[in-house]
Amino acid sequence: MDKAVETMIANLEKNTGKPLAEWVAIVQSSGLSKHGEIIKFLKTEHGFTHGFANLVAHEAKGSAAANLAETVDLVAEQYKGKENLRPIYDKLMKEVEKFGKDVEIAPKKAYVSLRRSKQFAILQPSTKTRLDIGLNLKEVEPQGKLEAAGSWNSMCSHRIRATDLKDIDAEVVKWLKTAYENG
Numbered sequence: 001m002d003k004a005v006e007t008m009i010a011n012l013e014k015n016t017g018k019p020l021a022e023w024v025a026i027v028q029s030s031g032l033s034k035h036g037e038i039i040k041f042l043k044t045e046h047g048f049t050h051g052f053a054n055l056v057a058h059e060a061k062g063s064a065a066a067n068l069a070e071t072v073d074l075v076a077e078q079y080k081g082k083e084n085l086r087p088i089y090d091k092l093m094k095e096v097e098k099f100g101k102d103v104e105i106a107p108k109k110a111y112v113s114l115r116r117s118k119q120f121a122i123l124q125p126s127t128k129t130r131l132d133i134g135l136n137l138k139e140v141e142p143q144g145k146l147e148a149a150g151s152w153n154s155m156c157s158h159r160i161r162a163t164d165l166k167d168i169d170a171e172v173v174k175w176l177k178t179a180y181e182n183g
Helices: 003-016 020-030 035-046 050-061 065-071 074-078 083-097 170-182
Strands: 104-107 112-115 119-125 131-135 158-162
Touching (some): 020 035, 020 050, 035 050, 074 112, 083 131, 119 170, 131 170, 158 170
Antiparallel strands (some): 112 119, 131 158
8 A cells, every 4th residue: 555545544543533444434324425425524524634535435435545546656657757856756755754744645646735734735747847846825925936826726825846856955845844834
């Protein structure tokens, strides 16, 4: 199983007091069958974040995110043809690991979501030559490497563009940690 999914499953039990299997049973006894309905139920009735609700919904429907991660390394897939950007991603993840054990790492098809109580950042290899770091930093003015996200991604207020390993400097780590601390 992918390490990120393992972490997410462990954090689900740590955060809710119930293991994944128990949440699946709760969903199955609810009578809900549509993915969106299950997510809404878990978020409104049980206070789930979207990432945890999505995990449980997939598991309950038999389209388990955990099973998908076992057969497809989503991060490896993101960097196919963009292998030159992978060291940038790896360096960022080493920095994020230092923030705390409460970081939820959720790989998606096109990017990796970083969450705490809510999503605070995404790491996305946007082109063959650029990795974008999307950050949620409400009420922060763009400055230095930090630019307004604009229409690039509606989930983020800001972005930092990285094209080389040397782009990941103290300023970038500071903005990433600020987003984490606000998340």
